[in-house]
Amino acid sequence: MIYPTYPDLADRTVIVTGGASGVGAAFVRAFRANDSRVAFLDIDTQAGEVLAADTGAHFLACDVTDLEALRDTIEAVGHGHGPASVLVNNAANDQRQNFEDVVAAEFDWMMAVNFRHVYFASQAVLPQMRAVGRGSIINMSSVAWMAGGLSLQAYSAAKAAIVGFTNSLARDVGADRIRVNAIAPGMVITERQRRLWYPDERRIVEIRGWQCLPDPIEPEDIAAAALFLASDTSRAITKHCLVVNAGSR
Secondary structure (H helix, E strand, O other): OOOOOOHHHOOOEEEEEOOOOHHHHHHHHHHHHOOOEEEEEEOOHHHHHHHHHHHOOEEEEOOOOOHHHHHHHHHHHHHHHOOEEEEEEOOOOOOOOOHHHOOHHHHHHHHHHHHHHHHHHHHHHHHHHHHHOOEEEEEEOOOHHHHOOOOOHHHHHHHHHHHHHHHHHHHHHHHHOEEEEEEEEOOEOOHHHHHHOOOOHHHHHHHHOOOOOOOOEOHHHHHHHHHHHHOHHHOOOOOEEEEEOOOOO
């Protein structure tokens, strides 16, 4: 895919969490294609180093559930690359769970890996965005909470919370010209998704049949939406959840 080009994104510092693979890697590639200064965080050191070498982005090993490390890493990006004007809160884990078997520690981990870091990464980046006089925070939600995904109660709760958080934060920081939006992707079959949840191609075809548009939703489609929301082209758009699901029911 040839990414759309937004000249205003050139030389802007962009932070992507969970950027080493899947949709996160598409974000990294998309912003680098727009000549942004991209720093991405991930726990997968091997994949992160490969992507950094391939794209020229800056990889920082970081576990986003470690809030102190997360805050320190975001601060280090600002010192090393200039204040960030874009934050893509992408890191997540769509672990399936048997609802009746979930214990408190498992629930807390799901909140930590899917929502808590979104809250505190946004908090940490605000001083940098205020320093440059603008900003775009893009939070990754999911259609899972809208459709009622099977065995995804904790994940769906976290992804719904992200939309509520997005709406409230947008109200608080709008006066600083900081925009806060969410993206809710439909079924995007990454390598991980295929390996863990969709090994049967027939199931993928069945779910894709619910879409209005017949083509698969690719990571690059989600990245293109993020570019738009990061750019000044969308300067009047905030407190919005953009659903990218090919018209699926």
